[in-house]
Amino acid sequence: MKFGLSALVLATLAIPALSSCPYLESLTPERQLSLKQDNPHTSHKVPAELADLHSVKSDIVSLLHSSDPKWPSDYGNYGPFFVRLAWHCSGSYRTSDGRGGCDGGRQRFDPERSWDDNTNLDKARALLAPIKEKYGLTLSWGDLFVLAGTTAIEDMGGPILGFCAGRQDDDDGSASLPLGPTAEQEILAPCETNGECEEPLGTTTVGLIYVNPEGPMGEPDADRSAPQVRDTFGRMAMNDTETVALIGGGHAFGKTHGACPSGPGLPPNQDEENPWSGECGTGVGVDAFTSGFEGPWTTQPTQFDNEYFKSLLGFKWDSWIGPGGHNQWQVRKEQNVTAPTGPAADGDGTQEIMMLTSDVSLTRDPEYLKLVKEFAGDLEEFENQFKHAWYKLTSRDMGPITRCEGDMVPEVQEFQYPLPETPSAKDLVDFEEVRGSVEKLLSENDVGAELSKLAWSCGSTFRETDYLGGCNGARIRFSPGKDWKVNEGADIALSALQSVKDEFREKLSWSDLIVLGGTVALEKAGGKKMKFCGGRTDAADGSGWDYLEPKIDGSIKDDSKVLIDAIAKMGLTAGEYVALLGAQHSLGNLGGEYEGAWTSNTKVLDNEYFLNVMNLDYGLYNEAQYKAEGEDIYALKTDMLVKQIPELAAKAFDFAADESLFLDVLANAWENFFNADRFDIEGREAEYCK
Numbered sequence: 003m004k005f006g007l008s009a010l011v012l013a014t015l016a017i018p019a020l021s022s023c024p025y026l027e028s029l030t031p032e033r034q035l036s037l038k039q040d041n042p043h044t045s046h047k048v049p050a051e052l053a054d055l056h057s058v059k060s061d062i063v064s065l066l067h068s069s070d071p072k073w074p075s076d077y078g079n080y081g082p083f084f085v086r087l088a089w090h091c092s093g094s095y096r097t098s099d100g101r102g103g104c105d106g107g108r109q110r111f112d113p114e115r116s117w118d119d120n121t122n123l124d125k126a127r128a129l130l131a132p133i134k135e136k137y138g139l140t141l142s143w144g145d146l147f148v149l150a151g152t153t154a155i156e157d158m159g160g161p162i163l164g165f166c167a168g169r170q171d172d173d174d175g176s177a178s179l180p181l182g183p184t185a186e187q188e189i190l191a192p193c194e195t196n197g198e199c200e201e202p203l204g205t206t207t208v209g210l211i212y213v214n215p216e217g218p219m220g221e222p223d224a225d226r227s228a229p230q231v232r233d234t235f236g237r238m239a240m241n242d243t244e245t246v247a248l249i250g251g252g253h254a255f256g257k258t259h260g261a262c263p264s265g266p267g268l269p270p271n272q273d274e275e276n277p278w279s280g281e282c283g284t285g286v287g288v289d290a291f292t293s294g295f296e297g298p299w300t301t302q303p304t305q306f307d308n309e310y311f312k313s314l315l316g317f318k319w320d321s322w323i324g325p326g327g328h329n330q331w332q333v334r335k336e337q338n339v340t341a342p343t344g345p346a347a348d349g350d351g352t353q354e355i356m357m358l359t360s361d362v363s364l365t366r367d368p369e370y371l372k373l374v375k376e377f378a379g380d381l382e383e384f385e386n387q388f389k390h391a392w393y394k395l396t397s398r399d400m401g402p403i404t405r406c407e408g409d410m411v412p413e414v415q416e417f418q419y420p421l422p423e424t425p426s427a428k429d430l431v432d433f434e435e436v437r438g439s440v441e442k443l444l445s446e447n448d449v450g451a452e453l454s455k456l457a458w459s460c461g462s463t464f465r466e467t468d469y470l471g472g473c474n475g476a477r478i479r480f481s482p483g484k485d486w487k488v489n490e491g492a493d494i495a496l497s498a499l500q501s502v503k504d505e506f507r508e509k510l511s512w513s514d515l516i517v518l519g520g521t522v523a524l525e526k527a528g529g530k531k532m533k534f535c536g537g538r539t540d541a542a543d544g545s546g547w548d549y550l551e552p553k554i555d556g557s558i559k560d561d562s563k564v565l566i567d568a569i570a571k572m573g574l575t576a577g578e579y580v581a582l583l584g585a586q587h588s589l590g591n592l593g594g595e596y597e598g599a600w601t602s603n604t605k606v607l608d609n610e611y612f613l614n615v616m617n618l619d620y621g622l623y624n625e626a627q628y629k630a631e632g633e634d635i636y637a638l639k640t641d642m643l644v645k646q647i648p649e650l651a652a653k654a655f656d657f658a659a660d661e662s663l664f665l666d667v668l669a670n671a672w673e674n675f676f677n678a679d680r681f682d683i684e685g686r687e688a689e690y691c692k
């Protein structure tokens with residue numbers, strides 16, 4: 003998705019002006035959401051060639067063991083710093099809308115670069131810049147951030163599953179605007195009390211990755227911190243085991259930074275010249291200020307182990323105000339107990355171990371405590387869980403394994419919702435024959451509208467944000483997809499197609515048949531001849547669709563901001579969306595509990611739909627739908643939104659005026675959209691597409 007730059011500028015300028023200017027006040031907030039004008043993903047991939055990852059890794063290892071006086075490494079090792087970089091780049095991911103994650107490398111841009119939780123990560127990126135420059139366009143920033151963290155874990159003795167390369171850098175931070183803090187986020191997902199934010203936001207606090215480390219609203223209340231940790235890690239589909247493994251594995255490394263109470267200085271969006279200058283002493287090394295907590299979690303902060311869990315269990319922990327002025331936890335000093343110490347950051351002296359409220363919370367919840375005990379006693383199990391959870395954390399926003407590149411990709415994981423392998427092009431059925439059978443079916447049965455709707459319902463689950471959904475896999479045949487209200491009637495289309503499926507059997511997948519069925523139905527109703535790419539395969543169940551139920555369903559609750567957001571998530575432009583919707587609403591009836599049709603001729607694909615929508619006066623017909631005054635023409639709320647959202651209305655108007663423009667845009671949009679999830683045939687389109 004892309005929000006335009008103008009929205010960014012407007013959003014920044016409008017806030018201070020709102021209170022004083024009555025004209026601005028009357029702007030509806032929706033108008034600050036924008037739709038993208040052109041679609042960059044006609045070809046998925048820049049660059050075509052990938053750097054030698056082994057060579058990148060060895061450059062990273064050299065960097066890990068160096069120290070730049072401008073930002074000296076703690077313990078002579080940048081490893082922990084890069085682990086935090088990769089984690090914060092990836093941990094912005096959320097399942098609610100698939101946004102966030104390190105693909106795009108948007109941590110380089112606002113809003114992410116100025117988040118409180120990303121304090122001083124500008125220095126980590128600067129340290130990596132020479133490596134990026136060396137490999138140029140063959141290495142994306144996103145890949146470099148994740149590979150730096152992953153290599154650091156391995157170099158410090160931690161377990162690694164592998165590395166999925168192939169992240170594509172964005173040109174700006176616009177895809178992160180909905181993460182906040184921005185006007186877009188205020189519109190799409192307002193948070194009443196910052197610190198208690200709910201879904202679709204991924205965190206309790208805008209600007210943090212998950213939760214406030216100090217405890218809920220800054221209170222050192224470890225009991226109440228645990229449910230927040232569970233809630234927020236759950237928003238990226240991490241279960242308890244993965245959550246505890248990740249936190250303990252991450253905090254096996256490094257330290258918190260808060261040498262004195264003076265603070266980190268201003269973030270880049272407030273001080274471009276010298277962001278986070280550091281207000282304590284020299285501002286670097288032992289004087290660094292990042293989070294305002296101070297100290298390491300373990301005695302060997304550049305060594306992977308399960309000491310973190312052992313210490314959580316082995317000591318009593320008390321909260322106190324640390325040197326940075328924030329609540330943190332120290333080992334209770336009883337007569338027979340002295341707190342363990344690790345090396346000081348500059349290697350000169352020692353420093354006591356510490357914990358954050360969110361760390362201590364892992365001992366205050368019975369399920370978490372069980373896992374802390376398990377990991378304290380079983381290093382191997384901890385390693386196994388950590389390496390899988392780290393790979394999921396850093397790769398989930400990449401979507402299907404077919405997007406992973408390079409020679410370090412591990413076997414397919416459950417979170418990638420694997421599909422059977424794409425058959426070789428020469429083993430595919432002759433799709434001209436299938437077309438013939440579908441045409442015959444359509445001439446004998448009046449199911450064109452149903453076939454077109456089935457294809458759209460199947461394909462329109464695709465979201466560009468994390469590449470979930472799409473028709474490949476034909477998961478619409480299974481729960482949860484088949485049970486969604488929007489898919490009422492899909493079974494009619496599926497049983498109509500059964501005869502064609504029976505004719506070609508295993509040579510033809512359901513997903514190819516569903517897409518081709520819809521394509522032929524549109525062509526036969528008056529559309530242009532469209533390119534079809536075969537080779538889809540069928541999933542065994544509906545997994546992965548849990549997050550994808552459409553938020554726009556034609557009901558009266560449909561809302562312009564939700565529609566604009568849905569179009570953005572699908573990766574469609576305004577014109578593409580309006581053409582695709584127009585095709586659906588040109589054929590057949592409103593369906594379900596609704597009455598009537600959008601057009602007078604429900605079997606023909608022409609531009610009558612747009613003429614109706616733009617010219618007729620519609621009013622509420624009953625509680626669920628609209629009707630045109632004096633005409634036997636009906637509509638849903640979605641159609642009214644097309645009239646009301648100026649960018650959509652502009653396209654509907656053009657299509658009303660120019661039927662062949664509509665049919666051209668539709669054909670292009672249909673071809674591109676139904677292949678948006680076909681990473682499996684990238685570079686081989688010529689073999690699969692006819």
Ligand code: HEM
Pocket residue numbers: 076082083085086089212213214215231248249251252253255256257258259260291292293294295358360
């Ligand atoms: C509840 C979740 C978490 C919270 C609240 C949290 C909080 C923090 C805080 C406050 C710091 C100190 C930053 C500084 O002052 O330099 C920190 C450092 C760090 N965190 Fe976390 N963290 C969490 C989870 C994780 C996870 C899942 C990982 C990785 C798997 C991780 C890896 C690290 C590392 C490696 C550092 C040390 C960085 C350095 O030494 O420069 N953390 N974390």
Ligand SMILES: *[C@@H]1O[C@H](CO)[C@@H](O)[C@H](O)[C@H]1NC(C)=O
Pocket residue numbers: 241242243244390
């Ligand atoms: C969480 O998921 C991991 C990976 O699939 C699995 O090994 C673990 O048993 C799960 N834990 C819980 C509590 O469900």
Ligand SMILES: *[C@@H]1O[C@H](CO)[C@@H](O)[C@H](O)[C@H]1NC(C)=O
Pocket residue numbers: 336338339
């Ligand atoms: C310290 O003494 C207390 C009270 O006798 C005992 O419960 C505890 O286990 C001891 N701790 C250690 C680390 O030896």
